[in-house]
Amino acid sequence: MPEPFGNVFVKGGPERLLPVTRDTRGTPMSNAHALSRAGSSPPQESDTVIAVRDLRMRYRSQDVLKGVGFTARRGEVVVLLGPNGAGKTTTIEVLEGFRMRSDGDVTVLGTDPARGDERWRARLGIVLQSWRDHGKWRVRELLAHLGSYYVPYSTALIQRPWDVDELLAAVGLTEHADKRIATLSGGQRRRLDVAIGIVGRPELLFLDEPTAGLDPEARNEFHGLVRGLADENTTVLMTTHDLAEAEKLADRILILAGGRIVADGSAGELSRQASAEATVRWTLDGRPFEEATAEPTRFVRRLFEEHGDAIGGLEVRRASLEDTYLTMVRELEAGGVPVDRAAHALGEGAR
Amino acid sequence: MSPVWYAARAGVRRGWTELRQTFTTGQDVFGYVLWTVLLMVPLFLLKDDPLKGAGISTGAFMLPSMLGMTLAFTGMMTTAQLLATEREDGTLLRAKAVPHGMVGHLVGKIIMVSGTALASMALPFAVGVFLVDGVAQQGGGALLTLLWVVPLGLLATLPIGAVIGSLVNNPRTIGLLMLPVMGLVVISGIYFPLSELPGWLQTVGQIFPVYWLGLGLRSALLPTEAVAAEIGESWRYLETAGALGAWAVAGLLLAPSVLRRMARRESGAAMAERHQKAMQRVG
Numbered sequence: 073m074p075e076p077f078g079n080v081f082v083k084g085g086p087e088r089l090l091p092v093t094r095d096t097r098g099t100p101m102s103n104a105h106a107l108s109r110a111g112s113s114p115p116q117e118s119d120t121v122i123a124v125r126d127l128r129m130r131y132r133s134q135d136v137l138k139g140v141g142f143t144a145r146r147g148e149v150v151v152l153l154g155p156n157g158a159g160k161t162t163t164i165e166v167l168e169g170f171r172m173r174s175d176g177d178v179t180v181l182g183t184d185p186a187r188g189d190e191r192w193r194a195r196l197g198i199v200l201q202s203w204r205d206h207g208k209w210r211v212r213e214l215l216a217h218l219g220s221y222y223v224p225y226s227t228a229l230i231q232r233p234w235d236v237d238e239l240l241a242a243v244g245l246t247e248h249a250d251k252r253i254a255t256l257s258g259g260q261r262r263r264l265d266v267a268i269g270i271v272g273r274p275e276l277l278f279l280d281e282p283t284a285g286l287d288p289e290a291r292n293e294f295h296g297l298v299r300g301l302a303d304e305n306t307t308v309l310m311t312t313h314d315l316a317e318a319e320k321l322a323d324r325i326l327i328l329a330g331g332r333i334v335a336d337g338s339a340g341e342l343s344r345q346a347s348a349e350a351t352v353r354w355t356l357d358g359r360p361f362e363e364a365t366a367e368p369t370r371f372v373r374r375l376f377e378e379h380g381d382a383i384g385g386l387e388v389r390r391a392s393l394e395d396t397y398l399t400m401v402r403e404l405e406a407g408g409v410p411v412d413r414a415a416h417a418l419g420e421g422a423r
Numbered sequence: 424m425s426p427v428w429y430a431a432r433a434g435v436r437r438g439w440t441e442l443r444q445t446f447t448t449g450q451d452v453f454g455y456v457l458w459t460v461l462l463m464v465p466l467f468l469l470k471d472d473p474l475k476g477a478g479i480s481t482g483a484f485m486l487p488s489m490l491g492m493t494l495a496f497t498g499m500m501t502t503a504q505l506l507a508t509e510r511e512d513g514t515l516l517r518a519k520a521v522p523h524g525m526v527g528h529l530v531g532k533i534i535m536v537s538g539t540a541l542a543s544m545a546l547p548f549a550v551g552v553f554l555v556d557g558v559a560q561q562g563g564g565a566l567l568t569l570l571w572v573v574p575l576g577l578l579a580t581l582p583i584g585a586v587i588g589s590l591v592n593n594p595r596t597i598g599l600l601m602l603p604v605m606g607l608v609v610i611s612g613i614y615f616p617l618s619e620l621p622g623w624l625q626t627v628g629q630i631f632p633v634y635w636l637g638l639g640l641r642s643a644l645l646p647t648e649a650v651a652a653e654i655g656e657s658w659r660y661l662e663t664a665g666a667l668g669a670w671a672v673a674g675l676l677l678a679p680s681v682l683r684r685m686a687r688r689e690s691g692a693a694m695a696e697r698h699q700k701a702m703q704r705v706g
Contacts, residue, residue, distance in 0.1 A: 161692050170519070170690040190426060190522040198520040200691060205514040208444040217440065220433045221521040224426040268517065280691055 119145050120179075121276050121307040122167060127176035129162055136162055138331035139176070144324075146275075147305040149298065151318040154328035155401055160311040163328065164278055167309070168198055181276055194225035194232070197274025197306075199265050199282050207254030211245055211264060212236055214253065215271055222272035233271050242300075243267045244293065259290045266297065270306075277301060279310035283317060295321055315394040327397065329404045339393045353387040360385075430523035431530050438534025445539065459546045462489045463554065465614065470555045474616070477652040479645060481615070482555040484652060487644040488613040489551075490544045491636030494573065497540035498580025499587065500604065504597045505532065506588025511697045516689050525686055536584070537577050559644045572639035572663070579632045579667040582674025589678075589685035593697065613637055616652040625654065635666045 122144040129137035136159045144150045154160050165171040166178060169185035169192075178185055183192045206214050219233030226232040240246045243263040248256060256264065262285065269277060279298075283291045291314075298321055302308055312318055318325055319339040327335040327342075335342055350368040354361055356379055365371045368388045375383055445451040466489070470482035477484070509515050518524035552558050559566070591597060610620060610628035617625050617634060628634045641649065642658035650656055 161695075165690050165692060168520075171692075193520075194522040196520075200513060200516055200520065201695065205509065205512040205517060208448055209440070213440065217433065217437060218517070218521055218524075220436070221430055221524055221527060224424070224429045225522060272521065 121146050121148075121181060122150075122309065123177070123179040124163075124167070125177040127163065127166065127178060128174045129159065129166070130174040135331055137173075140328065140331070140333055142326055142333055142336060144307055144309060146307055147302055148323045149302045149308045149310070149321050150324050150326060151322035152309065152311045152326050152328055153313075153315070153318055153397060154311075155405070158328045159331060160328055161280055164280055164309065164311065168196065168278055169193070191225065194222055194272055195275045197269040197272060197277040199269035199277065199279040201265065201280065201284070204254070207252065209253050210250050211253060211256070212240065212249040214264075215239060215267055218268055219271040225272070230273050230275075232273050234273050239267050239271060243297065258285050259287060262286055262290070262294075266294070270301065274306060276307045276309070279308065281311055281313065283312065283314060291317065315392070315397055319393040325393070327400060329401055334400060334404065343391045343393060343396050350391065351387075351389045353385070353389070354383050355385040356382055358384075426523055427526055430526040434527035434530025435534060437527055437531030438538070441531060441535040442538040445535075446542070455543060455546055458493070458543060459550055462493070462547045463550055466551055466554055474649075474652055477650075478648040479557045480555055483557045483645065484616065484641070484649070485614055486548070486551040486555055486558050487640035488637040490548055490644075491576070491638070491640040492608060492611070492613045492633055493543050493547065494540050494576045494640075495580050495633045495636050496604070497536060497543050498577055499584040500597065500600070501539060502532070502536050502581050502584025503588035503591070503600075504594060505536070506585060507591050507594040507597055510588075510685070510689065511594055511694070511701060513694050515686065516691065516694055519686060519689055529682070533581060536581060540577060541573075557646050557649075561646055565643050568639065568643035568660075572636070572643060572667075575664065575667045575671065576632065576636045576639065579670035579674065580636075582678035583632075583670065585678045586674065586681050589681045593700070607631055607633055610634075611637060618652065618654050629654075629666070632667055632670045635663045639663045639667070 120143050122142070124143070125141045127137050127140040128135070140159070140163060142150070152160050152163065162171065166173045167180050167185055169180075169188045172186055180188070181192060181195050183189075209217075215236050219236065219239075222232040234242075237246070240249050243266055245260065245263050245267065248260055253261070253264065262282070266279075266282065269279070283294055286294060295317065298308055298310070302323075310321075322339060324337065325335070325339055325342060326333050349364045349366050352363050352365060352368055352371055352375075354375065363371065372386065372388065466482045466485050468482075469485065470480055472481040473479075474481050474484050506515075515525075515528065518528035521527075548559075587597075587600070591600075607628075608614075610624050611617070611631060611633035612620075612628060613633070617628055620628070638653065638659065641653070642660065642663075650658055653659070
């Protein structure tokens with residue numbers, strides 16, 4: 073039986089973790105949520121958890137990052153998308169303080185990561201892609217051990233570390249608590265990675281492709297866990313190649329391509345900007361048709377007026393984040409649209 | 424308590440946990456037993472072969488020497504191997520991601536390797552002492568020598584191991600290092616007295632800690648007359664302390680900066696790259 077990864081948020085576990093808000097179609101309401109929040113209260117200085125301006129990274133003579141800039145507010149889930157080699161991992165590692173930048177201003181939790189001390193580090197959570205480390209350790213043993221480093225950093229507001237049993241329940245590893253880590257399945261290891269990342273109750277959590285290799289069910293449960301953390305006011309910055317996941321989880325999506333952020337906004341905003349046209353598909357007398365239109369409602373009404381009951385298999389599809397993303401990346405890679413112009417056009421509405 | 428001390432204490436617990444784990448892992452226990460068997464074979468074959476003028480058998484000469492060699496091997500090679508492996512599999516990156524995790528990791532590793540070294544010595548000792556005559560029979564005073572030779576030996580070899588482990592970029596390189604190490608054993612007077620070798624090889628052998636650890640262990644465990652087989656017919660306590668001390672100082676001066684440099688370079692990307700390379704090798 074698959075373990076309930078994160079179901080604790082729905083079925084009543086630790087009270088501070090709230091269930092993910094969803095509408096009846098199962099779509100997370102995060103986008104509307106984020107927009108209303110942004111609209112009602114303008115971000116204050118203390119509310120900014122990550123501020124990056126003109127971040128540049130140069131390897132040998134090659135520019136990997138050519139002036140990346142973005143911010144993240146407290147409790148926001150920001151997803152960083154981009155083709156392989158675009159510099160997503162590099163960006164994250166600069167923010168984690170694991171890599172020195174070539175140039176630019178970076179502030180994470182009020183500190184420059186290049187000069188972050190251990191007190192600062194204690195407020196970060198990093199979910200690493202584990203491979204086979206700590207194979208002889210038992211799950212509970214390792215979480216208790218790594219958690220113990222956070223004890224001196226407990227504050228009146230944040231009790232560190234996370235209680236091991238609660239944490240095991242939150243990631244759905246309770247029944248595997250006494251297993252040696254080497255014997256865990258791939259999915260269980262990924263849960264453990266997440267548990268280790270959050271054991272110190274971080275204010276800011278970094279996840280670099282956290283769901284790679286997870287089956288759809290575990291992935292869905294993982295999403296619940298991330299939303300639960302965000303509802304607790306944990307800021308989350310993650311990378312993924314799964315666009316449906318980005319659409320589902322993100323308050324805000326950043327697309328990194330050609331060394332720059334070429335788009336910054338909610339999934340809905342990005343789709344609307346990249347392509348206003350919807351695709352309408354139907355069959356007439358058994359033959360399939362397809363039409364792209366900016367006004368699908370009117371188009372469909374006309375279709376029925378003309379052909380009535382002869383129309384079958386009607387399908388109206390708005391551009392998904394995937395369409396948006398692929399269009400943008402393809403254009404950038406083909407060199408058809410200069411990066412600067414694309415960034416301007418796509419980023420404008422969102423900023 | 425300061426956070427650094429807190430992390431150091433977590434490291435002590437980490438060391439004990441890892442020791443418990445290694446002694447309850449079948450594969451590791453098999454390794455300790457195999458090592459003992461490998462040492463006992465020549466010991467058994469030469470237990471009745473008299474060592475010229477020393478009043479003991481060649482087997483009796485070998486036992487303490489091999490214990491010294493075991494200490495040197497574990498201190499250097501196991502430390503290097505663990506460090507390289509743990510860098511590759513991400514253990515070190517995890518340590519880096521928690522506050523003062525590197526302090527805890529280092530303290531834990533020192534305890535883990537020291538415990539492993541003692542266990543790897545205790546097992547062959549316990550078996551060998553029944554196989555050969557004349558070992559560990561000169562009472563408490565001589566055994567006290569162990570109290571400074573063994574800790575000093577760990578202090579001399581662990582930092583060297585840490586430096587090697589930081590410099591190699593994949594754990595399989597350590598396997599290649601075993602070849603020169605075998606040569607080192609031949610010129611370190613482990614299986615036969617160093618005085619039987621030509622003079623220049625004796626000089627080379629006396630540079631490295633393996634010889635001095637063998638000598639130190641022999642001085643503690645062999646009867647007084649066995650000193651006849653040694654260079655200058657002396658246990659050379661002062662030189663032993665001096666040579667091991669010099670290695671300890673050199674290692675302790677070098678290791679922190681090398682370790683820091685290695686730790687600074689650790690990142691998820693570096694690890695992913697090593698992971699990929701390792702997978703290609705397997706596939």
